[in-house]
Amino acid sequence: MTTILVVDDEAPILRALSITLTARDYTVVTAGNGADGLAAMARDHPAVVILDLGLPDMDGVDVIHAIRGWSAVPIIVLSAREQEQQKVAALDAGADDYVTKPFGMHELLARLRAAVRRSAPGEQEPVLRTASFVVDLAAKQVTTLDDQRVRLTPTEWQIVETLAKSADRLVTAKHLLHEVWGPSYGTETNYLRVYMAQLRRKLEPDPSHPVSLLTEPGMGYRLITQSGKD
Amino acid sequence: MTTILVVDDEAPILRALSITLTARDYTVVTAGNGADGLAAMARDHPAVVILDLGLPDMDGVDVIHAIRGWSAVPIIVLSAREQEQQKVAALDAGADDYVTKPFGMHELLARLRAAVRRSAPGEQEPVLRTASFVVDLAAKQVTTLDDQRVRLTPTEWQIVETLAKSADRLVTAKHLLHEVWGPSYGTETNYLRVYMAQLRRKLEPDPSHPVSLLTEPGMGYRLITQSGKD
DNA sequence: AGGGTTCTTGACGCTTCCCTGACGCTGGAG
DNA sequence: CTCCAGCGTCAGGGAAGCGTCAAGAACCCT
Numbered sequence: 341m342t343t344i345l346v347v348d349d350e351a352p353i354l355r356a357l358s359i360t361l362t363a364r365d366y367t368v369v370t371a372g373n374g375a376d377g378l379a380a381m382a383r384d385h386p387a388v389v390i391l392d393l394g395l396p397d398m399d400g401v402d403v404i405h406a407i408r409g410w411s412a413v414p415i416i417v418l419s420a421r422e423q424e425q426q427k428v429a430a431l432d433a434g435a436d437d438y439v440t441k442p443f444g445m446h447e448l449l450a451r452l453r454a455a456v457r458r459s460a461p462g463e464q465e466p467v468l469r470t471a472s473f474v475v476d477l478a479a480k481q482v483t484t485l486d487d488q489r490v491r492l493t494p495t496e497w498q499i500v501e502t503l504a505k506s507a508d509r510l511v512t513a514k515h516l517l518h519e520v521w522g523p524s525y526g527t528e529t530n531y532l533r534v535y536m537a538q539l540r541r542k543l544e545p546d547p548s549h550p551v552s553l554l555t556e557p558g559m560g561y562r563l564i565t566q567s568g569k570d
Numbered sequence: 571m572t573t574i575l576v577v578d579d580e581a582p583i584l585r586a587l588s589i590t591l592t593a594r595d596y597t598v599v600t601a602g603n604g605a606d607g608l609a610a611m612a613r614d615h616p617a618v619v620i621l622d623l624g625l626p627d628m629d630g631v632d633v634i635h636a637i638r639g640w641s642a643v644p645i646i647v648l649s650a651r652e653q654e655q656q657k658v659a660a661l662d663a664g665a666d667d668y669v670t671k672p673f674g675m676h677e678l679l680a681r682l683r684a685a686v687r688r689s690a691p692g693e694q695e696p697v698l699r700t701a702s703f704v705v706d707l708a709a710k711q712v713t714t715l716d717d718q719r720v721r722l723t724p725t726e727w728q729i730v731e732t733l734a735k736s737a738d739r740l741v742t743a744k745h746l747l748h749e750v751w752g753p754s755y756g757t758e759t760n761y762l763r764v765y766m767a768q769l770r771r772k773l774e775p776d777p778s779h780p781v782s783l784l785t786e787p788g789m790g791y792r793l794i795t796q797s798g799k800d
Numbered sequence: 801a802g803g804g805t806t807c808t809t810g811a812c813g814c815t816t817c818c819c820t821g822a823c824g825c826t827g828g829a830g
Numbered sequence: 831c832t833c834c835a836g837c838g839t840c841a842g843g844g845a846a847g848c849g850t851c852a853a854g855a856a857c858c859c860t
Binding site for chain 2: 848849850
Binding site: 427 | 654655658661662664666667668676677680681683684687738739740786787792
């Protein structure tokens with residue numbers, strides 16, 4: 341979950357941002373002055389800071405300096421002041437971006453996304469872990485637990501992909517045949533039996549006692565994932 | 571020396587920026603349209619790109635996409651258009667900042683310093699290492715492990731580039747043909763067979779047993795990088 | 801216009817993959 | 831107990847995909 345720290349002394353803005361950002365699935369932490377902001381900064385570790393320059397207790401530029409003393413978190417400055425000098429001072433103090441009030445909410449969100457994107461370069465791919473192998477849907481690749489690549493034929497991969505897209509849920513034989521062989525297939529369950537056997541031989545430690553590619557008699561098949569823990 | 575690439579079609583702005591930036595001890599490279607900009611991008615390796623959206627030959631957002639295909643260089647967008655939608659599109663395409671014309675020179679310089687500061691610590695070039703060769707996407711060249719430059723034909727390079735942009739991920743034959751030969755191609759897999767063989771002859775120690783340019787039978791090809799393991 | 805490079809195209813074995821039928825096993829119903 | 835439907839397993843034939851070679855066409859630089 342991405343945490344955003346918003347430091348502003350104007351309650352309406354704080355509320356508006358809080359609602360909008362929460363609706364976008366960010367976790368929002370707020371502070372009404374510079375001291376509280378720095379405290380929140382240390383307590384939670386936000387991915388981005390949105391900072392108003394016009395704080396009651398301390399100068400915004402000093403807040404930036406304080407944060408930059410020990411953190412490289414992206415800082416987006418929010419300010420009513422239009423003076424160029426102000427922008428230059430904030431940016432040179434270590435801010436990453438500067439938005440002038442009144443601002444468009446969509447623009448702020450876009451700049452926020454840009455900041456988050458920069459700070460998190462290592463994009464996590466959607467990978468599924470089972471008890472005996474790992475499915476990487478983006479790379480179209482299956483590996484064993486010790487990172488050995490497993491060679492799958494096109495049909496084998498399509499079956500794994502279809503099962504993985506409905507991980508832990510039952511996939512009927514008819515749906516599987518539709519996805520892999522086309523809409524005109526639906527009763528050729530013998531195809532599935534052959535390919536499931538091949539997949540188990542390639543992926544399961546003990547193919548005759550599968551733990552990840554299960555058969556649901558009379559219904560279909562199910563891919564069992566491992567949610568994080570052993 | 572910090573190199574800045576400025577892409578703009580208005581000569582006065584180009585000249586003003588060039589003078590100001592040179593006076594600040596930056597090395598300045600200029601381009602008058604999108605195609606020249608991308609060429610300069612590959613030739614010199616600018617630390618920051620300043621990009622005008624209103625280019626004569628191609629849409630600015632497409633230029634951003636093209637750069638982001640292989641480089642994480644900071645991009646500051648310059649535009650006369652004030653519309654919020656435009657800003658959001660550019661930022662979401664991968665731009666780092668957005669400045670509206672007319673702009674204050676001091677503000678632009680400050681935003682430039684912020685961009686350089688950000689990119690300075692993680693100074694990673696877009697270079698991919700495989701078990702048998704090295705691909706430098708910025709320099710558009712391939713070297714063997716003992717720094718021998720390898721001569722590639724234009725088509726050969728485009729194939730390597732396309733595979734490298736999706737390093738370790740499967741690239742389907744159709745996608746490869748679309749990228750290299752154009753959207754009207756998609757079934758001419760024999761082209762690929764010929765060129766993959768040539769590339770393997772040039773790049774693989776044992777062309778008949780490739781370890782970096784792998785074939786995924788029935789699906790496509792995959793370029794294997796040397797990440798952390800073995 | 802010439803020589804060299806690059807791209808395209810066709811043909812040929814070889815490998816791999818997909819389909820198919822036969823057989824054994826299991827568990828539940830009659 | 832017998833029967834049977836559904837599932838797992840095995841192996842072989844046909845078809846499709848892949849690697850390789852070579853030669854003609856198109857292109858580029860002097």
